[in-house]
Amino acid sequence: MARRLSDLDVAGKKVLVRVDFNVPLDDRLHVTSDARIRASLPTIRALLDRGARPILMSHLGRPKGKVVESMRMKPAADRLGELLPGVTVKAVAECVGPVAEAAAAALQAREVLVLENLRFHPEEEKGDPAFAAALAKLADAYVNDAFGTSHRAHASVAGVTEHLPSAAGLLLEAEIDAFAKVLEAPARPLVAVLGGAKVSDKLPVLLHLVEKVDAVLIGGAMAYTFLAQAGVPIGRSLCEAELFDDARRVRELCQQRGVALLLPTDHVCAAEFAESSPASVHGPGVPVDLMGLDIGPETIAAYRARIATAKTIVWNGPMGVFEMAPFRRGTEAIARAVADSSAFSVVGGGDSVAAVEQCGVEDRIDHVSTGGGASLELLEGRALPGITALG
Ligand code: AMP
Numbered sequence: 425m426a427r428r429l430s431d432l433d434v435a436g437k438k439v440l441v442r443v444d445f446n447v448p449l450d451d452r453l454h455v456t457s458d459a460r461i462r463a464s465l466p467t468i469r470a471l472l473d474r475g476a477r478p479i480l481m482s483h484l485g486r487p488k489g490k491v492v493e494s495m496r497m498k499p500a501a502d503r504l505g506e507l508l509p510g511v512t513v514k515a516v517a518e519c520v521g522p523v524a525e526a527a528a529a530a531l532q533a534r535e536v537l538v539l540e541n542l543r544f545h546p547e548e549e550k551g552d553p554a555f556a557a558a559l560a561k562l563a564d565a566y567v568n569d570a571f572g573t574s575h576r577a578h579a580s581v582a583g584v585t586e587h588l589p590s591a592a593g594l595l596l597e598a599e600i601d602a603f604a605k606v607l608e609a610p611a612r613p614l615v616a617v618l619g620g621a622k623v624s625d626k627l628p629v630l631l632h633l634v635e636k637v638d639a640v641l642i643g644g645a646m647a648y649t650f651l652a653q654a655g656v657p658i659g660r661s662l663c664e665a666e667l668f669d670d671a672r673r674v675r676e677l678c679q680q681r682g683v684a685l686l687l688p689t690d691h692v693c694a695a696e697f698a699e700s701s702p703a704s705v706h707g708p709g710v711p712v713d714l715m716g717l718d719i720g721p722e723t724i725a726a727y728r729a730r731i732a733t734a735k736t737i738v739w740n741g742p743m744g745v746f747e748m749a750p751f752r753r754g755t756e757a758i759a760r761a762v763a764d765s766s767a768f769s770v771v772g773g774g775d776s777v778a779a780v781e782q783c784g785v786e787d788r789i790d791h792v793s794t795g796g797g798a799s800l801e802l803l804e805g806r807a808l809p810g811i812t813a814l815g
Pocket of ligand 1: 619646746747773
């Protein structure tokens with residue numbers, strides 16, 4: 425288990441904090457969603473309350489190792505200042521070297537320093553040891569609160585821990601605890617709901633979860649590879665025929681382990697992958713000239729019933745083409761079913777998180793993950809470099 429913030433001696437110290445301030449900006453460089461900044465407030469406040477001087481570092485966008493004016497951290501620092509009344513938030517236009525060092529040395533109590541975009545330096549993503557050492561030079565201790573990048577062995581995520589006493593921030597700790605509750609000794613039944621575009625993306629997750637879950641509910645385009653492999657007509661739905669052997673293996677593993685594998689029995693179909701294409705419900709197969717773009721009402725009812733019996737639920741990936749109104753009902757129904765359930769629930773992955781927010785049910789989900797890729801890697805049973813590095 426990674427060291428916790430409460431274990432770290434921070435009073436009077438400068439503490440380097442890896443946050444995720446990768447926020448969207450408009451043309452006038454105003455932050456259009458400050459959700460990620462707000463997510464880091466508990467850690468920043470806890471550090472300030474304990475007399476620490478936080479030095480925040482993050483990436484923003486994809487500057488590809490050079491300075492890009494529209495990707496500076498200043499707008500995020502300004503927004504943080506608005507969210508922290510009574511605290512002075514300063515931004516410095518470098519993240520390593522003499523300018524950053526002088527700004528760090530001048531930092532006072534009740535002040536926060538925001539360093540420049542880490543990815544202006546190619547060394548960050550390469551995990552360059554000298555760059556990690558240059559970052560570490562700015563502070564006395566290190567806190568990782570960026571779950572979304574913890575699956576990358578970048579300098580600011582992994583390398584710095586070799587130089588400073590380190591711990592997980594409160595946001596990272598909540599992520600670690602939530603996934604541990606699902607993957608280690610979960611309350612049963614444990615139900616996994618998996619959707620999204622490709623079986624190939626989710627296969628490692630499926631193979632790992634089959635060892636742990638009592639039921640797996642599959643939706644989204646990935647369901648059609650399983651249905652086609654079992655001989656159900658899928659019309660023109662997306663299908664990865666090269667993965668039939670893997671689909672068969674998952675099915676066999678479920679059988680051997682007594683895991684219920686639920687696949688859609690009806691579908692919202694259309695002739696074109698378009699919002700304007702007239703939608704109709706068919707089942708159990710998809711007519712030859714149509715494609716399945718969402719789970720149908722019978723499938724929703726079956727999945728909802730299974731979710732209602734769960735004591736632990738983990739959900740990743742939409743049940744249909746959630747971006748288009750006619751094909752979003754299945755994903756929204758699952759979001760509501762997960763929210764209505766009294767089970768411990770964890771939702772990860774950009775689209776399922778968006779669905780939860782769109783339905784306004786995020787307050788009734790126990791944990792909405794801040795990291796799509798990182799949460800998938802945890803569900804695959806992989807250790808994340810940023811967490812392992814915290815000891
Ligand atoms: P992923 O990134 O793997 O979670 O997949 C999300 C994408 O899967 C979304 O853009 C959905 O539109 C897409 N998707 C979900 N269901 C279907 C489907 N039945 N046919 C085509 N695309 C789908």
